[in-house]
Amino acid sequence: MADRLSARAAIAVVTDDFTELPYPERTSAPDGPLGWPGYDAARARAAERTGERESVICGTAVVEGTRAVVVAFEFGFLGGSLGERTGDRLEAAYVHARAHRLPVVPLVATGGSRMQEGMLALTQLQRVARESALTRQAGLPQIAVVRDPTTGGGWATLGAGADVVLALPDAQVGFAGSRVRPADADPAAYTARAQVAAGAADALVRPEDLRETLGRWLRLLTRPATAPAPPPHALGAAGPPAAGWDAVRRARAPERPRAAAYLDAYFTDRVTLSGDRCGGTDPDGMLCGFGEHEGRTVAYAAQTGTATRPAGYRTAARLVRLADRLGIPVLTLVDTPGAANDAEAERQGVGAAIADLFGAVAAARTPVTTLVVGEGGSGGALALAAPGNTWVTPDSYFSVIAPELAAAILKRPPDAVRTTADQLRVRPQDLVALGVVRGVVGPAGAGAPPG
Template sequence: MRWGEGARALIAAVCTEFAEFAEFTVDGQVGDGPLDWDGYAAARARATERTGETESVVCGRASIGPTAAVVVAFDFRFLGGSVGTATGDRIVRAFDEARRADLPLVSFLATGGSRMQEGMLSLRQLQRITRAAAGVRRVSVLGDPTTGGLWASLGAGADVVIAVAGAQVGFAGSRVRPVADDPAYTAEGQFAAGHVDEVCAPEDVAEAVAQWLLLLAAQPGATAEVPYALGESTPATDGWPAVRRARDPRRPRAQAYLDDYFTTRRHISGDRAGGVDPGMLCGIGLHARGPVAFAAQAGTATTPAGFRTATRLIRLANRVDIPVLTIVDTPGAANDPAAERAGAGQAIAELFAAVAASRVPVTTLVIGEGGSGGALALCAPDNTWITPDAYFSVIAPELGAAILKRPADEAPATAAQLRLRPQDLVELGVLRGIAGLRRW
């Protein structure tokens, strides 16, 4: 799939069917526009001659893979893909159509931002578009370039953000930013900073969009099923062996559970605030009953970015009405100075609140270490389960012994007193039950 050939080439490369909204095939602008900008009409005429389009976006109803959607595709050749009042009219109409038909909307961006020849009337289209987008499931694809207000509204505001490899992406365009050439203004730089979910080669974009639409549009089940246990079949007989078993590097981790649970899945990445935690795996996958959103700890100390990414995932699941599965496996929240500066306490509090306020059901499985509040923040209050080779504790036994001013060699005895084994936790009423092995 080649990029940069115009809106219709993009549509042809991604969509199996497309029907343009008929009333948008003519130009709604008259003369030199609302500001009477000398030469504006001539510039539009030249853009139409070059592209065959009457505006910088083409909008219509499409099929992408097996899923119906509404598509908004930008043509950078038309005045740099800029947005004026007529462009805003088209995009708002596209969102209205998506809402009316209960369809997701995919935007393919290639834009330099607002159209100067229409002044503030152009800029305020960002407000119109954002208001029109409320409640619509959205995927944005960031082409080269995606800069200015459209990145900061239609692009970054989507539920899932895909960037084309090598694309220039940033709020500041190349002619107005203080540094001419910096990785921060690229698709890869935005991904590293947690602002983009995926970076795809051009030839992979169609498949990525089709899979995301399938996940966002599928009929969800009522509640996520509890995954089967993949490790030990019976719990440890004492507290310290339970801790050692959970810390065993050979124990199945989150990736193994996600592979076993989902037939297909895609990941979101980043907290949208400059942070990425590779130890927090979040996304949406297809399970037997339908789509399930997941947030899974991968066995490391969870950073504030990880907690915020999980919060973002749960809020996304609530917007698109998909049940959530959380997988707990962490020694605890990161407690280094960087984590404190990044707002560890606030990030954990936001996740607690997101789980508590979730309208969609949340199912939790503890598969390894359940380390204090950093683990509990992901847990469903009334639907948390545990595998036989896991434990859950108010604090790690070694740290508990230290707080109680006990010698280090009393950590095993402290583990027994904490009653952190799976069977202890079920007996205490903290957890609902112990996950079973698959019965073939």
């Protein structure tokens, strides 16, 4: 699908059985609310050129088996700009979505608000934002597809404001359109690729893959459940470690199974949520998304064994809040030596990011299940752990601080690290005895852990 397809062509690429919704009728003064000379003539030319009466088309459709409300922008109609009539159509579409419990899929291609309607056009952004907020409160997902171009208020509401943002690879995406940005601005910063790299969009999707990808997202996000996700089976060592330092060495072993292996074994299908919506990503430290486990949807946030960056914690908090709003259980995998503690992490607000994740997990109404699959290093690991429903594998440990650092703080010699590890009681069986975790999971075939 080319990025500049018409609205109806874009709808046809990703949906079946599209039925247009009835639109509210609005009468306006000649040349619009501002009496802008030539405005009526410009609209007439746009209508003749595109066959549309407005810059957005709204209706219901089926996307790979899931019915949704689809709103598609027609860039050929005055640059896909938003005016009062556009706002009428968008509001009606969101109201219909809530009334019929349907997800919303904006296919966005817009240059922003319509100058010929002045501030009355700009205030449509507030109107759209309210409808989007009401739809979020209703527990309905919004998955945006940003086409070429997506700029201005359309990007700042329907695009970037969606729960999930999928972007066509060659699309121009940014708040500032090409005619209003600084002359010396780097054009690469205003692209879909740049928005994904900055954590403002979740993924680049090739046109030929868009229907399938959108269908997977819709299927996974529209299946709420009330039962907690069961913890995965252990993939590594089966027996308990003999001593505290043995537990630490096992968890740090390069050959130990990591998050990707656990996710692949647990889910039959999964999609990735990426970015903290604050300018950052942590693809090497935190994996987030939604997957299918035994026929139902489970959200996941998984540390990968590295020091977690602030953007990783913020992405995980975003994941937990979205799953909570949609009524989807959450699985978290703990595996980090601790939070990143370099100067850049401090500048990026690592403490606030950890606090935000603690708050998201604590406030979640949907059940959260945690499995410690490797290192559980201090508060940077605990922030991802579910109070009262955390499990451990035989090749993991959890500690208030790394044994080496504890020995250093206590001014003990290096050869006292092993003894310190024992005193910290970091072994899986110690954690069970202390009541910190519910139990130690076994390998597949060993039976499920108790409920």
